[in-house]
Amino acid sequence: MASHDPRANPADSYLLFGIAMPKVRMITLVVGIALAITLPFMVSNFAVFQMTQVLVYAIAVLGLNLLTGYNGQFSLGHSAFYALGAYTTAIMIDRYEIEYYWTILPAGIVCFIGGFLFGLPALRLEGLYLALATFALAVATPQLLRYEHFEEFTGGVQGIDVFKPDSPISGLNADQYLYFFVLVVGALLILGAWNLVRGRTGRAMIAIRDNPIAASTMGINTSLYKSITFGVSGFYTGIAGALGAIVAEFVAPDSFTFFLSVWFLVGMVVGGLASIPAAIAGGIFILYMPNVSEEVISLFFGNDPSAKALIWVAFGLFLIFTVYVVPNGLAGLIRQGIAKLARRPGA
Amino acid sequence: MDLFLQQTLDGLATGAIYASLALAVVMIYQAIDHFNFAQGEMAMFSTFIAWQLIAWGMPYWAAFLICLAFSFIGGMLIERVIFAPIHDAPVLSHIVIFIALTLIFNALAGFVWDFTIKEFPSPFPDKLPFESTLIGPHEFGVVGITLVMLGLIYVFFRFTPVGLAMRAAAANPVSAALVGISVKRMLGLGWGLAAVVGAVAGMMIAPKVYLEPNMMLGILLYGFAGAVVGGLTSPGGAVVGGFLMGVLENLAGTYIIGSELKLTFALVVIVAVLLFKPAGLFGRVVVMRV
Numbered sequence: 285m286a287s288h289d290p291r292a293n294p295a296d297s298y299l300l301f302g303i304a305m306p307k308v309r310m311i312t313l314v315v316g317i318a319l320a321i322t323l324p325f326m327v328s329n330f331a332v333f334q335m336t337q338v339l340v341y342a343i344a345v346l347g348l349n350l351l352t353g354y355n356g357q358f359s360l361g362h363s364a365f366y367a368l369g370a371y372t373t374a375i376m377i378d379r380y381e382i383e384y385y386w387t388i389l390p391a392g393i394v395c396f397i398g399g400f401l402f403g404l405p406a407l408r409l410e411g412l413y414l415a416l417a418t419f420a421l422a423v424a425t426p427q428l429l430r431y432e433h434f435e436e437f438t439g440g441v442q443g444i445d446v447f448k449p450d451s452p453i454s455g456l457n458a459d460q461y462l463y464f465f466v467l468v469v470g471a472l473l474i475l476g477a478w479n480l481v482r483g484r485t486g487r488a489m490i491a492i493r494d495n496p497i498a499a500s501t502m503g504i505n506t507s508l509y510k511s512i513t514f515g516v517s518g519f520y521t522g523i524a525g526a527l528g529a530i531v532a533e534f535v536a537p538d539s540f541t542f543f544l545s546v547w548f549l550v551g552m553v554v555g556g557l558a559s560i561p562a563a564i565a566g567g568i569f570i571l572y573m574p575n576v577s578e579e580v581i582s583l584f585f586g587n588d589p590s591a592k593a594l595i596w597v598a599f600g601l602f603l604i605f606t607v608y609v610v611p612n613g614l615a616g617l618i619r620q621g622i623a624k625l626a627r628r629p630g631a
Numbered sequence: 632m633d634l635f636l637q638q639t640l641d642g643l644a645t646g647a648i649y650a651s652l653a654l655a656v657v658m659i660y661q662a663i664d665h666f667n668f669a670q671g672e673m674a675m676f677s678t679f680i681a682w683q684l685i686a687w688g689m690p691y692w693a694a695f696l697i698c699l700a701f702s703f704i705g706g707m708l709i710e711r712v713i714f715a716p717i718h719d720a721p722v723l724s725h726i727v728i729f730i731a732l733t734l735i736f737n738a739l740a741g742f743v744w745d746f747t748i749k750e751f752p753s754p755f756p757d758k759l760p761f762e763s764t765l766i767g768p769h770e771f772g773v774v775g776i777t778l779v780m781l782g783l784i785y786v787f788f789r790f791t792p793v794g795l796a797m798r799a800a801a802a803n804p805v806s807a808a809l810v811g812i813s814v815k816r817m818l819g820l821g822w823g824l825a826a827v828v829g830a831v832a833g834m835m836i837a838p839k840v841y842l843e844p845n846m847m848l849g850i851l852l853y854g855f856a857g858a859v860v861g862g863l864t865s866p867g868g869a870v871v872g873g874f875l876m877g878v879l880e881n882l883a884g885t886y887i888i889g890s891e892l893k894l895t896f897a898l899v900v901i902v903a904v905l906l907f908k909p910a911g912l913f914g915r916v917v918v919m920r921v
Contacts, residue, residue: 405906411722420901423852424894590745596738603731607724
């Protein structure tokens with residue numbers, strides 16, 4: 285009997301509206317996948333483009349969440365890894381005429397190495413100091429990308445144009461094709477992250493987050509795991525950057541400022557720490573929240589361009605609100621809701 | 632040689648700005664063990680207020696003083712309203728709140744005063760009282776004002792009862808509370824003072840870089856670099872580190888890397904110091920008990 289299996293999660297025996305929890309999760313997953321596949325055929329091309337962008341952000345937020353949510357290290361510098369991935373792809377496509385689908389993995393690998401190397405010193409930089417070092421990285425990145433001696437590769441201030449791939453499948457237009465391309469890559473990455481955090485490595489990551497001293501007493505090589513986590517996090521964010529370059533059809537230094545890192549942080553905090561679905565919620569939030577608040581603001585201020593700045597004020601206030609009221613983000617809120625509604629069988 | 636002296640003296644002038652920001656960062660770090668990532672935007676916002684007062688026709692020094700008073704109250708309010716309730720919250724919550732404040736101040740300044748660059752007046756005369764080709768009048772004035780301010784802060788912390796109480800509250804909050812010091816009030820006071828120091832830095836740098844909402848990001852980075860070089864546990868060290876960073880920035884820019892990689896230079900300095908001498912030049916080595 286399942287209930288006597290010592291490995292079984294006791295929460296799995298609970299019922300939500302009379303349905304067993306594992307089944308609830310399965311239904312959510314199936315509905316989610318069905319929506320992800322059917323939606324692009326029902327909405328406009330622009331909406332498909334936005335959904336693609338959501339997926340790109342979600343991958344980047346997932347990368348940051350692996351680092352912060354599961355391993356307890358802070359980064360304000362993930363815009364730099366995103367930029368590194370985006371430029372790797374753009375340079376490979378533009379300068380070396382490599383097909384776009386061959387550039388995604390190399391971009392990820394370059395960022396894995398970049399992340400690992402930046403993570404190595406991170407062994408000595410506890411918490412706050414790491415935040416400071418990554419803050420410096422994010423602030424310095426645009427200037428580095430503009431640097432004239434790299435201009436041959438990076439295109440300097442101008443950046444690089446990337447052309448949107450044509451759809452090889454008849455029945456899908458270019459936007460829809462790109463969406464499914466990003467969706468497949470994203471799904472693979474989510475699967476990878478899910479396996480990673482449930483396995484030995486994931487347990488080590490979480491142990492280091494919760495109590496580094498106890499973790500090292502248990503024989504976990506904390507320095508190695510911290511660096512590897514930084515590398516994996518860079519890998520995810522780099523791939524997001526690579527996909528983002530193809531989706532935006534353009535890379536330029538000013539797209540990768542410190543404020544991009546802030547976006548990822550916002551997405552992670554609002555979605556919720558240490559949760560994979562939360563990354564998708566975070567991606568949705570950072571794409572649609574500015575649009576929605578822009579509409580609300582234009583109701584009050586008309587088309588005054590400086591009123592757009594109020595979006596960021598709203599973002600900031602929302603962040604503070606989140607930290608105060610829902611510190612576990614949307615994922616925590618849903619978990620709480622389920623815990624309230626779920627009933628023990630027979631109760 | 633003239634170029635070298637010129638660049639060094641000019642570096643001391645920007646170094647004075649970095650020193651002020653480094654001091655502000657260290658004051659808050661001492662009080663609550665966190666880096667105030669919003670220090671630069673707070674200073675920028677204060678500077679905009681001074682600009683507005685001057686634009687309304689107020690004389691410079693009156694605007695200067697009112698701006699300082701406003702910054703002091705603003706700093707205290709931020710501590711009391713936003714940070715006091717989450718005093719024991721995890722590090723990430725603090726970082727997120729600092730980032731949120733950065734966003735809010737940056738965007739609010741853009742909303743109220745828009746994002747175009749503005750001229751900010753220099754309060755100093757056009758000519759130095761002595762002949763010199765090595766340093767400009769504004770730079771000379773900046774160094775002077777900063778040194779006066781740092782002197783006042785030193786006297787305040789060293790010779791007044793409130794200063795002593797503030798140092799006690801930062802060094803050992805529990806014991807300080809036991810001898811009757813209101814640690815909460817001292818925290819607020821520390822925030823207010825840090826905001827004032829930042830506001831002076833903002834008003835002194837604005838004539839050089841022009842006033843706009845994004846003007847402080849790079850400057851704050853150098854302020855952090857100064858604080859790290861000097862040592863985060865040592866206010867005096869942070870000031871020295873700030874001056875040092877100003878001079879190094881100019882000399883590296885003139886002789887080694889050119890002006891285009893200045894932020895990268897700060898990044899390298901920060902990472903290098905944190906790696907090889909995390910306590911900085913004058914800081915105390917913090918030993919953690921397991």
